[in-house]
Amino acid sequence: FMALVLQYMPLGSLEGCLHSGAHHLNLFQRLDIRVDVACALEYLHCDLKSRNILLDESKTALH
Known part of the structure; x- marks a missing residue:
């Protein structure tokens, strides 16, 4: 049995945030997410x- 345990992320996935229309991401938030993802690419x-x-x-x- 293998499991991955992550901290609770209340907004869910980036996909859900982008396509639901419930949450607007401004330019700076989008850039911050890109930086977070780039930092996480190591693992x-x-x-x-x-x-x-x-x-x-x-x-x-999350990174």
Whole structure:
């Protein structure tokens, strides 16, 4: 049995945030998410897509 345990990310995935229309991401938030994702690439698995990027309540990507 293998499991991955992450902290709770109330906004869910970046994909959900972008496509739901419920949360607007301004230019600076989008740039911050890009930086967070780039920093996480050191240990991120090969399946990089918006569905696998989780956002916290301040719209910061988990890294």
